[in-house]
Amino acid sequence: MSDSLKNFPEPQKGEDLYRYLLERVTTLEDRNTEIREQLRQLEADKRYLETQKVRYEREVRKLKSEIEQMKSPPLVIGTVTDVIDASRVVIRSSAGPRFLVGLSQNVDIEQIKPGARCTLNQQSLAIVEILPSNFDAQVYGMEVVDAPTERYDDIGGLERQVLEIQESVELPLKKPELFKRIGIEPPKGVLLYGPPGTGKTLLAKAVAHETEAHFLRVVGSELVQKYIGEGARLVRELFELAKKKSPSIIFIDEIDAIGASRTESNTSGDREVHRTLMQLLAEMDGFGNRGDVRIIGATNRIDILDKALLRPGRFDRIIEIPLPDVEGRLSILKIHTGGMHLDPSIDLREIAQKTEGRNGADLRAITMEAGMFAIRSDHETVTRDDLLKAIEKFSGELERGTFSGAAGAMFA
Secondary structure: OHHHHHHOHHHHHHHHHHHHHHHHHHHHHHHHHHHHHHHHHHHHHHHHHHHHHHHHHHHHHHHHHHHHHHHOOOOEEEEEEEEOOOOEEEEEEOOOOEEEEEEOOOOOHHHOOOOOEEEEOOOOOOEEEEOOOOOOHHHHOOEOOOOOOOOHHHOOOOHHHHHHHHHHHHHHHHOHHHHHHHOOOOOOEEEEEOOOOOOHHHHHHHHHHHOOOEEEEEEHHHHOOOOOOHHHHHHHHHHHHHHHOOOEEEEEEOOHHHHEOOOOOOOHHHHHHHHHHHHHHHHHOOOOOOOOEEEEEEEOOHHHEOHHHHOOOOOOEEEEOOOOOHHHHHHHHHHHOOOOOEOOOOOHHHHHHHOOOOOHHHHHHHHHHHHHHHHHOOOOOEOHHHHHHHHHHHHHOOOHHHHHHHHHHHOO
16 A cells, blocks of 8 residues: 555656656747748848849949949040051041041951041040941931831722832832843832822832831921031931831832922022932932832822933832722722721712712711711711711812812901
């Protein structure tokens, strides 16, 4: 009995010790897990700080290099006028005087040509770098960066004209081997002429969309400048840029602004226009080779153009864009009403017959006006009466003679 009482507390103490050790181990494991998580977080913070350190060091080096560039003396702009030998060149500085200077070791001697722009050291005037060709900002503005969305399918009634301009402009750029096989030179230029609103500019937009060539668009009046020689310089730089980015297409809209017949002029403005025209004639078919550059001109006054501009070699193809006939007007109406909700009873051929003498722009305006009449009448679709009202409105209020009378009354 005494032995049992003596041994009884021992298991009790062992159980308490077991619980104590178990709790201790559990606590240490939790602490270990917590410390491991803190370690991972610290390592992640360390990697982030190292990344930030590298980024800031790179930014500091960049800022230091910019500071060094700002502290460095500026370079003088000059133009090469003559090449003496591989180590000596005659240059003309931006201030005016000429100097015989040397070359830097980093400059390629093959790039040193008369007329090249270069940078010069301020003290020794040695050539440091060759600059790229410079063009007027107005010439860069003539580049068509985003191609127009118009396509040949959007042009109605001009199937023959579309075929001719494809043969004259697209075919030489896409398949020049066809002309070499026959043994002929492809057409250099195409002139589009006809009444206003018949689709000359639309045809040029379709060419710009369909071809992969570099496209430059200029209005003839943009080449007319105030000071002597500025217009001719613009024309020269326009063709130089087109030749540099060839194959390219130059579209000159309203070419009659500078291409009118030359007469004896007493004003300096007329003489400057004639100088610009002579530069254009020289660039189109002069002494030098124009390269793979095609020209499209557009005008509605072909009767006043200079004969030198119309001769073959400058504009090899002269394409008339006439007023559309009944079939042409029908195809144009189908294009403009393709996205409209028309009443099924409408006969577009009847509408085409009632619009005799109208051009493509008039037909587009008539369909738009018919849509406005349908909206005003709260129609679900455009009806025949809406189209007839639009035709009647254009036949009455919008006659060209009405404009002159209205303008006279307005400004009387």
